[in-house]
Amino acid sequence: MADLGPPGLRIVRRKRPTTSAELLPAEREQLANVWRPAELDAVLGDEEYEVETAEVVDAEGTLRYRLYGWNYGGGYLFPPDGLEPVASGAQHDFEHSNARQRPLFAAMDRALKAGGHGFQQPLHFCWEDDACWEGLQDT
Known part of the structure; x- marks a missing residue:
């Protein structure tokens, strides 16, 4: 079985914003990059x-990542700032x-399964299945 990745990642400060005014500037920028800025409030x-x-x-x-x-x-996992997702x-x-994503996927899987964070979207970071990782480069 693969390395379980960095210990101790936790999901915190979960929210369910209904307008872009409820977002931090980095969140607003990242989500506007996912959806067109004009659509963000509607979404x-x-x-x-x-x-x-x-x-x-x-x-x-x-803060290591922002999860959406x-x-x-x-779903998207972004760094704290910037428009290039770490994973989607x-x-x-x-x-x-x-x-190289495998340890991070293991850590995110543990963080989501830990519960108590309020994040409800059923997202899955598969890390344990070797078949998912076969043939991938370390780039």
């Missing part, structure tokens, strides 16, 4: 999407793009 205000945001912190409480999820299984998912499963 956030639409109960059908149920967009959730959360921060992912390490054992010391340092919404109905229909969409559709149909509830985060996609494997390089072998």
Whole structure:
């Protein structure tokens, strides 16, 4: 079985914003990059999407990632700032793009399963299935 990744990632400060005014500047920028800026308030205000945001912190409480999820299984994991996602998912499963992601996927899987954070979107970071990682480069 693969390395279980960095211990201690936790999901904190989960919220369900209904307007872009409820977002931090980095959240607003990242979500506007996912949806066109003109659509962001419409998406956030639409109960059908149920967009959730959360921060992912390490054992010391340092912000490491921003997690976003919404109905229909969409999700993104971004760094604290910037527009390049670390990982993205559709149909509830985060996609494997390089072998170096595996420890992070293990840590995110543990963080989501830990509970108590309030994040409700059923997102899955598959790390344990070797078949998912076969043939991927370390880039």
